[in-house]
Amino acid sequence: MFWLYPNIANHSKAIDDLVAAMPEGFGKAFGLNGFGSAEAFISGEYYGLIPVLLLSILCVQLSTRLMAKLVDQGSMAYLLSAPTTRGKVAFTQAAVLTTGLLLIVAVTTLAGFAGNAWFLGAEYDFDTAKFLQMNAAAFLLFFALGGISFLVSALSNDEKKANGISGTCTFGFFSLDLAGKFSDNVGWLRDLSLFSLYRPGDIINGSADSEFSFIVLAAVGFASFGAAVALFRKRDLPL
Numbered sequence: 001m002f003w004l005y006p007n008i009a010n011h012s013k014a015i016d017d018l019v020a021a022m023p024e025g026f027g028k029a030f031g032l033n034g035f036g037s038a039e040a041f042i043s044g045e046y047y048g049l050i051p052v053l054l055l056s057i058l059c060v061q062l063s064t065r066l067m068a069k070l071v072d073q074g075s076m077a078y079l080l081s082a083p084t085t086r087g088k089v090a091f092t093q094a095a096v097l098t099t100g101l102l103l104i105v106a107v108t109t110l111a112g113f114a115g116n117a118w119f120l121g122a123e124y125d126f127d128t129a130k131f132l133q134m135n136a137a138a139f140l141l142f143f144a145l146g147g148i149s150f151l152v153s154a155l156s157n158d159e160k161k162a163n164g165i166s167g168t169c170t171f172g173f174f175s176l177d178l179a180g181k182f183s184d185n186v187g188w189l190r191d192l193s194l195f196s197l198y199r200p201g202d203i204i205n206g207s208a209d210s211e212f213s214f215i216v217l218a219a220v221g222f223a224s225f226g227a228a229v230a231l232f233r234k235r236d237l238p239l
Contacts, residue, residue: 001046002115005038009124038116038126039134043200047134051108052195055101055142056174060166062100063149066093067228068162071237080237090154090229097146098225105139133210134200140217141198145170147224154228157238194220 067090070076079089109132116126149166156162173193180190190196197217202208 001042002038002112002119005041006119006124008041009038037204038120038124039130040201040204042112042131043134043204047138047200051138052174052198055104055138056145056170058100058104059097059142059146059149060163060170062097063146063153063166064159064163066097067150067153067232068156069159071157072159076237086233087229090232094150094225094229097150098143101139101142101146105135108138109135127204130203133203137198137200137203137210137213137217140214140221141194143221144194144217144224145173147221147228151224151228151231154232155235 067076070079076089080086112131112135113128116128120126148169152166152169153162156165173195176189176193177195180187180193180196194217197213199208199213203210
């Protein structure tokens with residue numbers, strides 16, 4: 001994306017005019033935020049969709065494999081037969097999911113700085129503070145969604161059922177947000193979705209209420225992971 005931007009920037013006005021001619025809901029739905037700056041281009045073409053899909057799949061699949069799959073296949077019995085507690089096992093699995101998300105976002109952030117230095121340099125302006133804020137927003141969104149998926153997995157005995165419920169929740173949130181963007185008549189649907197708190201375009205425009213969004217997403221994540229550990233300690237397991 002950083003490699004592409006210099007070629008895009010040479011025709012940014014024409015592309016902006018084309019985007020402006022499209023229906024308003026289309027630009028909002030896909031996070032098109034103009035092409036006048038590198039961070040605006042990256043926010044729409046990358047952060048608006050690619051990490052959302054990839055990290056959504058990761059949260060659903062990895063959370064299921066870390067808990068529900070082990071219970072379903074009986075492997076959890078081997079972990080719990082060791083001199084450890086259920087709480088410690090659940091906390092460790094939650095840490096694996098959180099660390100994986102953090103690692104992916106950290107590598108993405110470093111790659112962004114490398115792309116800026118390599119392909120853009122001093123010729124193009126790049127707001128590093130807003131870029132860091134976008135990455136923080138992405139991590140907290142999937143920390144919250146990962147927590148919900150992990151909670152579902154911790155309470156499930158069946159791998160496929162956990163996968164289905166987590167996938168329905170995650171992509172249900174995504175669908176509600178997408179539908180709310182297309183039309184103001186159903187804009188209230190966004191209020192039902194955690195994705196409404198992830199607005200990379202608003203971060204670039206300086207209109208995002210990042211403090212509120214970050215607090216809510218962090219609270220949902222910590223509450224979900226905490227509930228998963230606490231409930232897993234007390235539930236009956238078919239081992």
